[in-house]
Amino acid sequence: MVKKTSRVRKEPTPRRPPESHAGMKVLVANRGEIACRILKTLREMGIPSVAIHADVESEAPHVMLADEAVPIGEPNNYLDAGLIVRACRARGVTAVHPGYGYLSQNAGFARACGEAGITFIGPSPETMEVLGDKRAARRAAEECGVPVVPGELECDTLEAVRAAAAGVGLPVLIKAAGGGGGKGMRLVRRREEIAEAFAAARREAVSSFADGRLVVEKFVSPARHVEVQVLGDGRNAVALGERECSLQRRYQKVIEEGPSTGVTDTTRRALLAAAVRLARHARYTSAGTVEFLIGPDGAHHFLEVNTRLQVEHPVTEALLGLDIVRAQVEIARGGALPQPPPPRGHAIEARLYAEDPARGFLPTGGRVLSLDWPHHPGVRIDSGIRQESEVLPFFDPLLAKLIAWGEDREQARRRLIEALREMTLLGVVTNQAFLLQVLTSDLFVEGRTFTTTLESTPWREPEVPEEAREAARRALASRTRIDGTGHADPYSPWDPAEGRGAPA
Amino acid sequence: MSRPTAVSPPRPGRLVVVRTPRGVWVGWRGGAKFFAPVAAEAAAAATAHEDVRAPMTGRIVKVAVAAGEKVAKDDLVVILEAMKMEYRLTAPRAGTIGEIRCRNGDLVDLGATLVVLEARAEGSHGEGADDSGGGALP
Numbered sequence: 298m299v300k301k302t303s304r305v306r307k308e309p310t311p312r313r314p315p316e317s318h319a320g321m322k323v324l325v326a327n328r329g330e331i332a333c334r335i336l337k338t339l340r341e342m343g344i345p346s347v348a349i350h351a352d353v354e355s356e357a358p359h360v361m362l363a364d365e366a367v368p369i370g371e372p373n374n375y376l377d378a379g380l381i382v383r384a385c386r387a388r389g390v391t392a393v394h395p396g397y398g399y400l401s402q403n404a405g406f407a408r409a410c411g412e413a414g415i416t417f418i419g420p421s422p423e424t425m426e427v428l429g430d431k432r433a434a435r436r437a438a439e440e441c442g443v444p445v446v447p448g449e450l451e452c453d454t455l456e457a458v459r460a461a462a463a464g465v466g467l468p469v470l471i472k473a474a475g476g477g478g479g480k481g482m483r484l485v486r487r488r489e490e491i492a493e494a495f496a497a498a499r500r501e502a503v504s505s506f507a508d509g510r511l512v513v514e515k516f517v518s519p520a521r522h523v524e525v526q527v528l529g530d531g532r533n534a535v536a537l538g539e540r541e542c543s544l545q546r547r548y549q550k551v552i553e554e555g556p557s558t559g560v561t562d563t564t565r566r567a568l569l570a571a572a573v574r575l576a577r578h579a580r581y582t583s584a585g586t587v588e589f590l591i592g593p594d595g596a597h598h599f600l601e602v603n604t605r606l607q608v609e610h611p612v613t614e615a616l617l618g619l620d621i622v623r624a625q626v627e628i629a630r631g632g633a634l635p636q637p638p639p640p641r642g643h644a645i646e647a648r649l650y651a652e653d654p655a656r657g658f659l660p661t662g663g664r665v666l667s668l669d670w671p672h673h674p675g676v677r678i679d680s681g682i683r684q685e686s687e688v689l690p691f692f693d694p695l696l697a698k699l700i701a702w703g704e705d706r707e708q709a710r711r712r713l714i715e716a717l718r719e720m721t722l723l724g725v726v727t728n729q730a731f732l733l734q735v736l737t738s739d740l741f742v743e744g745r746t747f748t749t750t751l752e753s754t755p756w757r758e759p760e761v762p763e764e765a766r767e768a769a770r771r772a773l774a775s776r777t778r779i780d781g782t783g784h785a786d787p788y789s790p791w792d793p794a795e796g797r798g799a800p801a
Numbered sequence: 802m803s804r805p806t807a808v809s810p811p812r813p814g815r816l817v818v819v820r821t822p823r824g825v826w827v828g829w830r831g832g833a834k835f836f837a838p839v840a841a842e843a844a845a846a847a848t849a850h851e852d853v854r855a856p857m858t859g860r861i862v863k864v865a866v867a868a869g870e871k872v873a874k875d876d877l878v879v880i881l882e883a884m885k886m887e888y889r890l891t892a893p894r895a896g897t898i899g900e901i902r903c904r905n906g907d908l909v910d911l912g913a914t915l916v917v918l919e920a921r922a923e924g925s926h927g928e929g930a931d932d933s934g935g936g937a938l939p
Contacts, residue, residue, distance in 0.1 A: 479886070480886065497880075497887055500862060500882075500887070501882075501886070501887060504882065547886065656856065657888075659856040659857060659888060660856075660857050660883065661857075662857070662911070666819045666821065666826060667817050667819050667826070667828065669817075690857050690858035690859070690883065690911060691858065717831065718830045718831040719830070721817050721828045721833070722828070722833065723817060723819050723826040723827075723828050723833050724819070724821075724826060726833075726835070727833075729831070729832060729833065730831060730832045733831050733832075759831075759832055761829075761832070761834055762829050764816060764829070765816060765827045765829045765832075765834065766827075766836075768816045768818050768825075768827050769818070769825045769827045769834075769836035772818050772820055772825040772827075773824065773825050773836065773838050
């Protein structure tokens, strides 16, 4: 730094010109909570927005948040790149935000957008091809001097998988080379499991990514999953701190937090530096995440890069006070890379899924009959549902994310617990009680969170309070009478005894 | 289908009760549960436990059993794919496989009977009615 600051006249912080987004019109090629979240930022920025929706969800919350909406027919059409590009052209769209999942990591879609003169809000197709492919990404990491998990990259046949498993030693993970998100991934602990795991991984890989190539990696355990949020503009890249996402089930993250409880300052610096090196090497544009495994010895290994906005990005937003979607939009229109402020406090996110812990966490569904979110200090809720929403089986079971920020981890934890206790969602079985069980467990309090923790800790069916049983009994017993007379529940604390007339 | 009726307005920290044609949802501080009437619960227990049903809409990846085969509780019966993930459906109890009502590649609806499980094997009585996603009321 030049020590002449006293002579240099202090410039005021440059302000964004209010018309800087003039002419932009953004289509959000997604649905659910993430489409809602992106559309809210577009609204705030004054950028006209377009939603797409399947015919079965024409009144979904994300449709209501957009200035225009385009029906796309079948639920599967969220994956139809050609259809979405045509919708963009028809509506005069200048840029597409893909969210996560669906086409967000599809280089072909990014390329098709580019060819149609539409800005893809994300990395370039070339970057996505390199980093989205597990083989190429591992090579790129090695070129940047980032340590990788021991493994074999070319395992497309059962024989190759067997040889790789013998080479690196069981247990191993079989993974789809062409994708992530736990799809096409199988853990193999014993030799006799290899054949079935190979077949299942291959089937999932083909159906999810249309790409049956597999890699085999040493299964590091107990391990922590720690990831670094990066932003790049194609030339330079910055790291926005790390998130710990060790608490997973079936490779789906359940609870994420930042900062990680499991890394030392030295490791943290190493992770951030490695992520920035890799992002610069890949000429990374927009937001991305570099994932690492921290082994029992504290050593870190590169896992993969998620070339998109991630589900858990609000953890970083809470810590930094930065809107990552806004940053993506500004980078996409050629704006400067934001200088990240230092993280402050602690943030924890819980994912509310439509799944039933009592039935092996199978996805559930149904109509949302009653919905009430708490409005508490330090709590943010990113939801994709509202009262009367139909939770349908062809969509991701993530209903909402609850994110709590606190001065320290304990305050964030207590706030999140309070929010989860106060929320009401009836009509769809969710993992609400499971999330509370995890957050109140000694394991979580002590920060002993590893990738295997959730699956090795038995789920306890929560106690149903006697008052709840009693209320159910009364409601069931009084069903016919109530339906016949139109009177509200005579046992409700809200009824005429408290001065509220029965509904007409 | 008749619309559910709200019995009391949502009130954090208090019980929230919503009736549906099939039963009652009750929410309390930190949880929620669906309660079916005793008769419905018993009927569900009597039928659902005889078969392996689709817990969600999805595609059959593999039928792992053949008609007439004896299975033990928790044996793999069907692999179902939904939301790009595979789910292993296992026998809810020991028994003999009866009719198989799905084939590899079939698209099946939520609740569809996939495989009929016949003849209770000895020693497997007393299974609780835990299949409705809700609780039975005494």
